[in-house]
Amino acid sequence: MASEDVTFDQVAAAAAKLQKAGKEVSIDAVREALGFGSPTAVYKHLAAWRAEHVKPPELPRPDLPESIVNDLVEWVRQFADQASAGVRESMAQSASDAEALLRAGDELEAERETLQTERARVEAELADRSEEIDRLNAELRNARQIATEALVSKAKDQLAIDGKDKQLAELRAQLERNVTAQAEESDRRLAAEMDLVGATTARDSLEAELKDLRKQLETSYAERSKLRAEIEVLRGKK
Template sequence: MARPGITYEQVETIADQMIGNGEKPTIQTVRDALGTGSPNTIHRHPTAWRSAQPPVERQATRLPDHLAAAIAQEIERQASAARAEAEASADELRNQVAALIAERDEARNEASMATQEVERLRADLERERTAAEIARATAAEIKAWLAMVIEQRDESPSKGSMGSGAS
């Protein structure tokens, strides 16, 4: 004669009792509570029972008020220190930016003055080039005139030798 099998209802009852007692229902603990059944036979019932259970809501552990207050106070202290450090860093950065702007402005001023000096020197150079060109042209004219005077002198008879024999 065949043995009667273990039913879902039997497993459900045992599992509910175990949960009520704060125990965890497993295949082995259900089998021990029933006093019979093979693990393979029992396996399908706890699985079905677990899927039928509502999801368990986990509640966050609540810290004691004095501990929560101490943590909040420490967080505020750390945030205050971080804010103070950030403000000090910001002030330092503002000072650095101001110094860099002053340096930039000074460099621009020096560059502008240097550009003006370069332009003045270019104008002076151009005047000197023009004066040198005029001097070269004048020197060339004088040289040509002098060459012509020398040539004329060498070609004409000497006035002193022509008229000196009669006295």
């Protein structure tokens, strides 16, 4: 419970209870009995309670004639009033100083509570910032993972394209070798046939061979065009 929640009635009840039990009525005793309250707030209410409930001590009356005793008591009272004038003035100044201290204590208490509120706000803001940083770090890790997977996929596609290019080059070289070998074979067969059956038969055979070679070349060109189309498709997927 905050110090400003302490009321005069609560302090007065605790002080009366302590007084009835024969215990010392002090600030610490009242705070202990209440279980809450700042020293400044308890002191302010306890001072008001003491002014109402603590009686000044009675002067002892000696065994003398009543007239002398009355005169003596009156003289003592006057002397005490004169002697305590300075004390009362000092007490009044002390009370004023105490009141100033109480006000300063209340101001410090209010400032402390304001600082506690500000501290709670800053801590809450730091917690929010920490959650935001964690979220951004998670997004960054996710983005890095996606980028890495994209690079790996691109590298795989590039390897596949390179493999197709290599395969096409090998097929082209093989086709050229086959055409060269078939041409050489045709030349040999042509020479042999010309020797065997004459020039006319050799010519007919040569034309047939040439037609066959043309068909093979057309087939080879078609295969090469098909391979080029596949390569263009793969390159378009990069």
